[in-house]
Amino acid sequence: MPQPGPPYRDALILLAGVGLPLIALGGRLILFAMHSLAMVAFPWQMDYDEGVILNASWRLAQGQSPYPPLTPDQFISSVYSPLFYALNALALKIWGLNLWSGRGLSLLGTLLAAGALIVWAAAETRSRGAGIVGAALWLALGPVIVWATFYKQDILALAFGVLGAALIAYACPPQTAPAAPGKAGAALSPLAWVALLPLVLAFWTKQSTLAALAASSLYLLGRNWRQGVRWSLVAGALLVVPFVLLNALLDGQLAVHFFLPDAEHLSPARLSRNLIALWVEHWPLLSIAAGTAVVLSGHAWRTRRILPLSLLYALISIPAVLLTNLSPHANYNHLLPALLPTCLLVGIGLAQGLTWARQQAPPAWLSPVPGPGQRPSRFGRHPVMRFLPLVGLVALLLGQPILFTPLADWYRPLAQPLGEKAHSMADLQRIVAGVPGHLVLAEDGWMALTAGKNLPYDDPAQMATQAIAGRWDESGLLAAIARHTFGIVILENDIAHETATPRWSPAVLAALQANYTTATRDIRFLEIPRPWPVSPPQPGDCPLAGGPRLVGFLVPGAGKDLPVGQTQPISLYWTTPTPAPARTGLKVSLRLRDPQGRITWQADLPPGAPAGRAWPGWPTGITVRDDIVVPVPSTTLPGNYTLSLSAYGSANGSFDPIPFTCSMDTTAGELILTRLQVIPAAN
Numbered sequence: 001m002p003q004p005g006p007p008y009r010d011a012l013i014l015l016a017g018v019g020l021p022l023i024a025l026g027g028r029l030i031l032f033a034m035h036s037l038a039m040v041a042f043p044w045q046m047d048y049d050e051g052v053i054l055n056a057s058w059r060l061a062q063g064q065s066p067y068p069p070l071t072p073d074q075f076i077s078s079v080y081s082p083l084f085y086a087l088n089a090l091a092l093k094i095w096g097l098n099l100w101s102g103r104g105l106s107l108l109g110t111l112l113a114a115g116a117l118i119v120w121a122a123a124e125t126r127s128r129g130a131g132i133v134g135a136a137l138w139l140a141l142g143p144v145i146v147w148a149t150f151y152k153q154d155i156l157a158l159a160f161g162v163l164g165a166a167l168i169a170y171a172c173p174p175q176t177a178p179a180a181p182g183k184a185g186a187a188l189s190p191l192a193w194v195a196l197l198p199l200v201l202a203f204w205t206k207q208s209t210l211a212a213l214a215a216s217s218l219y220l221l222g223r224n225w226r227q228g229v230r231w232s233l234v235a236g237a238l239l240v241v242p243f244v245l246l247n248a249l250l251d252g253q254l255a256v257h258f259f260l261p262d263a264e265h266l267s268p269a270r271l272s273r274n275l276i277a278l279w280v281e282h283w284p285l286l287s288i289a290a291g292t293a294v295v296l297s298g299h300a301w302r303t304r305r306i307l308p309l310s311l312l313y314a315l316i317s318i319p320a321v322l323l324t325n326l327s328p329h330a331n332y333n334h335l336l337p338a339l340l341p342t343c344l345l346v347g348i349g350l351a352q353g354l355t356w357a358r359q360q361a362p363p364a365w366l367s368p369v370p371g372p373g374q375r376p377s378r379f380g381r382h383p384v385m386r387f388l389p390l391v392g393l394v395a396l397l398l399g400q401p402i403l404f405t406p407l408a409d410w411y412r413p414l415a416q417p418l419g420e421k422a423h424s425m426a427d428l429q430r431i432v433a434g435v436p437g438h439l440v441l442a443e444d445g446w447m448a449l450t451a452g453k454n455l456p457y458d459d460p461a462q463m464a465t466q467a468i469a470g471r472w473d474e475s476g477l478l479a480a481i482a483r484h485t486f487g488i489v490i491l492e493n494d495i496a497h498e499t500a501t502p503r504w505s506p507a508v509l510a511a512l513q514a515n516y517t518t519a520t521r522d523i524r525f526l527e528i529p530r531p532w533p534v535s536p537p538q539p540g541d542c543p544l545a546g547g548p549r550l551v552g553f554l555v556p557g558a559g560k561d562l563p564v565g566q567t568q569p570i571s572l573y574w575t576t577p578t579p580a581p582a583r584t585g586l587k588v589s590l591r592l593r594d595p596q597g598r599i600t601w602q603a604d605l606p607p608g609a610p611a612g613r614a615w616p617g618w619p620t621g622i623t624v625r626d627d628i629v630v631p632v633p634s635t636t637l638p639g640n641y642t643l644s645l646s647a648y649g650s651a652n653g654s655f656d657p658i659p660f661t662c663s664m665d666t667t668a669g670e671l672i673l674t675r676l677q678v679i680p681a682a683n
Helices: 007-024 026-041 048-061 082-095 100-125 128-140 142-147 154-171 190-194 196-205 211-223 225-249 253-258 268-303 309-324 332-357 385-403 418-433 445-450 460-468 475-482 506-515
Strands: 489-491 516-521 525-529 538-543 549-554 567-575 586-593 599-605 623-631 639-651 654-657 670-679
Touching: 007 026, 007 128, 007 332, 007 385, 026 100, 026 128, 026 142, 048 082, 048 100, 048 445, 082 100, 082 196, 100 128, 100 154, 100 309, 100 332, 128 142, 128 332, 128 385, 142 154, 142 332, 154 190, 154 196, 154 211, 154 309, 154 332, 190 196, 190 225, 196 211, 196 225, 211 225, 211 309, 225 253, 268 309, 268 332, 268 385, 309 332, 332 385, 418 445, 418 525, 460 506, 475 506, 506 516, 567 639, 567 670, 586 623, 599 623
Parallel strands: none
Antiparallel strands: 489 525, 516 525, 538 549, 549 567, 567 623, 586 599, 586 639, 639 654, 639 670
């Protein structure tokens, strides 16, 4: 058995294997700290998903479900588990609208994952120093630095998972020998049962984060199938029972929201882009991890032992990473579940290299067992050759910092200085706050909410996916756009000349282009409603005796449901006959009648008054457009309503009906302009 070398040599080996990589990573660790602090304090939305997740948390803080039904007049995405929403809802209740709480939780998860890597690597290799290098690599990676402080649950969920698996590795270290047949083995450590808490919390933070739990279950089953079965059954119960109960409480909406991403069309091009970026910058780490995986697999095969938990975790994570990166919306944060086990395997591989270089016996579970008549490998016995693995590992680790690219390569919006971006965002937010109305359509949920607006549709990308797949009816959104329900639309990109975009379905994109125009081009693009058409889309010819001629009208969104609490715009187009009569005291009455014929809203005014040119006194041949907004108060009962128009003359205190002489639909002397199906407002 090789013996330890002189202490000074061990210290030099430790310095070379651990100290040099940490020194090389020092600059990136400083960058991690500085960028994290700046982002937690940055008062504006950076990533698109931040606003979506914030809106779900804000709803929960207001006592509303983050998983409401997906109706035509509402789409609240909330595709993730409720724990992150709940933690941030509590922070929003205490401190009001903010981004720092969610970003702080994400940063905490990033650091927690680093600490768990140290524990895990030390549990499997007895080398805390190698685990520290693996943790430092995790904190130095570009995708980690970028996504460590976004208002998103990804890294916190990963941290819970890796913490639980690290506790399993610590409580149940790799076996030194296969269990004897028929032996039950020692009772499962209490720490293994404690590990269930973070492993289950990983699922309730992001439901797809199951790799650590699955790896732990397989590992325990391989060590002792009876104990593994009991542990796995408890783990399954902790997932399934709360899910069934909560889903029932939410009328099945939890399952609906959980499986929304299933409608996405997979994109090999997106997978290729992400994997190429992963390899180009991280090939030294990936190479070390792959080599470590081969060594661990070879030892497990030769000794007939269960694969170590670290390798099981990596092998389960890889297929999941490939699948999630096929999503058309996959960004580089979808690489994080692969980078975490990569850093772990790098730490374990470095620990092996340190063990060989010090000429110490490697952990028993890594020691190959020579067969009868076999001698240990000559490679392993040669003093010089024992240094080669460590030299190669350190060389690759020292080369890794050279490959690191600017953070903007992983996330383009970071190319603009945060101070400059914050100044522009503040100017835009003041514009949004000054727009009348409380409903907006936005790709920046934070800007909308802080301006005091509501987001009935909070996730355009997911809305487009569901609409194209036929799983969500977007007619309500199309009607709202046609009615100019949204006082302003906040976009991250200019859509003026777009023919296709993953954020909007083709129908919605066309509707936005037809009904809204760009008012501001900056960090965000602000779209405002276009003026109504000069010529009437619904032509008519309805003269009034002694008054102007109604030549047409426009009822945007006609035939589509109108939610209670919203408004219905209407435009009346008038022209003067030749010669122009001069009746005075002429007024038209626009009325909204309920299913029983009762008037629920009415506006009486001279023709042209909304346009600022009240009748009479019009020049011959002029066309006047009256734009009127019909409110549907929150107290309105749902049902089939009628919007009608009539006219009368008022003189000397008397009101004389004046009929329209045309072939349009009339009831009791009133022109029927449209029928509206008023529906309950979304929750």
